[in-house]
Amino acid sequence: MGKSLDYIKRRFSDCFDVKYREIEGVLGKTTLVFIDNLCSTEFISDYIVSPIKNREYPCKDLDELITNVLEINLASYVKNKRDLDDAMLHILSGDVVIFVEGYEDIIYCEAKGFVRRGIGIPETEAVVKGPREGFNELFVDNISLIRRKIKNPDLKFEPIYVGNKSQTVVCLGYIKGVAKDDLVKEVKDIVKNLDAEFLLDTNYVEDKLKGSQSVFDTVGYSEKPDEVASKIMEGRIAILVDGTPFVITVPYFFLENFQAPDDYYLNRKFANFTRILRWIAFFLATFLPAFYVAVVTYHFGLIPSLFLFRLAVSRAGIPLPTIIEVLIMMITFQIIKEAGLRLPQPIGSAMSIVSGLILGEAAVGAGIASRITVIVVSLSMISYFLIPKLYSSVTLSALTFVIVSSLFGLPGLFVSIIIFFMNLADLDSMGYSYLFPIGSKENYSFRDTILRGKLDRISRTIVREDGKNEKENK
Secondary structure, three states: OHHHHHHHHHHOOOOOOEEEEEEEEOOEEEEEEEEOOOEOHHHHHHHHHHHHHOOOOOOOOHHHHHHHHOOOOHHHEEEEEOOHHHHHHHHHOOEEEEEEOOOOEEEEEEOEOOOOOOOOOOOOOOOOOOOOOOOOOOHHHHHHHHHHHOOOOOEEEEEEEEOOOOOEEEEEEEEEOOEOHHHHHHHHHHHHOOOOOOOOOOHHHHHHHHOOOOOOOOOEEEOOHHHHHHHHHOOOEEEEEOOOOOEEEEOOOHHHHHOOHHHHOOOHHHHHHHHHHHHHHHHHHHHHHHHHHHHHHHOHHHOOHHHHHHHHHHHOOOOOOHHHHHHHHHHHHHHHHHHHHHOOHHHHHHHHHHHHHHHHHHHHHOOOOOHHHHHHHHHHHHHHHHOHHHHHHHHHHHHHHHHHHHHHHHHHHHHHHHHHHHHHHHOEEOOEEOOOOOOOOOOOOOOOOOOOOOHHHHOOEEEOOOOOEEEOOO
């Protein structure tokens, strides 16, 4: 005990929050080591210290101490032999480590009592109808939220410690027999081989899982337990990182960017109508400014004569070329949007609305932009809000298309659109086609495509190629 305890004290020197409590117990001198602000001191006093001090009869060994004296859940302790690095990890995780004089074994007792954020409404995935509970920063709470949705003994959660210095817990969640074994093995190998000193967020894991560097995310994320549970039941793998409320899932498909969490709680016809709106918003946000620049710059003949006259009147007195005019307005709206996101919510929403109105009107009045340009760019920018998961990728793509259109007109735009969709078709998510099920014959437990079908069909049990049954839940 003496050398082990000295090693622990040396490694935790100058750490004022690491406490060492010595008591005379039934087996002799006993030392408890724990971090004050991570453990529940009441639990330690009532269920560890008091039973040891008030024991009237001596114990034979550590096994009797654990089973007959310590008033703890038997599943919450681990007994190891001289594994001091593991002991330090338990201390840093909020456990109590018990050293008993004369024994080499070390007892780890769970006594976590740190402050945690409650289960609240997810801010990034608002719903009109449906569950409103969201993940928090503690991965054990997030696991409990998923288990409440999936009461299946085959639901597995495998912890992996990542980060040479942070030792962050990364937990893989999947249903054994539904998730493919090769997919589970591949994800597990990638996570285990992460070479990082610190792991503070899911993005550290996402970078390795993406494979190809594209502006489109081939790894999904969610803050809602029902959304993650549905993907796990489809055969996917959820990856939980301690310290972040976002859970990532793989594989992830392009069509899922147009699905909202409440699509499955609202009327099917209305849900499909909103999905069509999202597809329209995607094409407006990505291609409308570029199409406007190409037509106005090179292809006047495509514009009806009456509208061409109004366009000429609107652009009279504008000294800047159309491409510069559009880029200025697009960048200005992006600045407004980013400022609204970074400011506190009550101020940010008001600032975004006021800034958009004032700057748009001021730009027209100053002759920097025409009214038609303001309308086109504003319609494109508003469309972003219907597809929030494609915000970053569509923003960069739209700017690229605008520049190409200004140089080569509609032919250049059409060629760049073909290259754009070729790039999408070439992407994959953990070996699955990113555009699945479009242009793919591979069987996968995912039937909810462009339009939402009936819920009983989406949740129907099918037979996989290996002969096993699996359910398609959403």
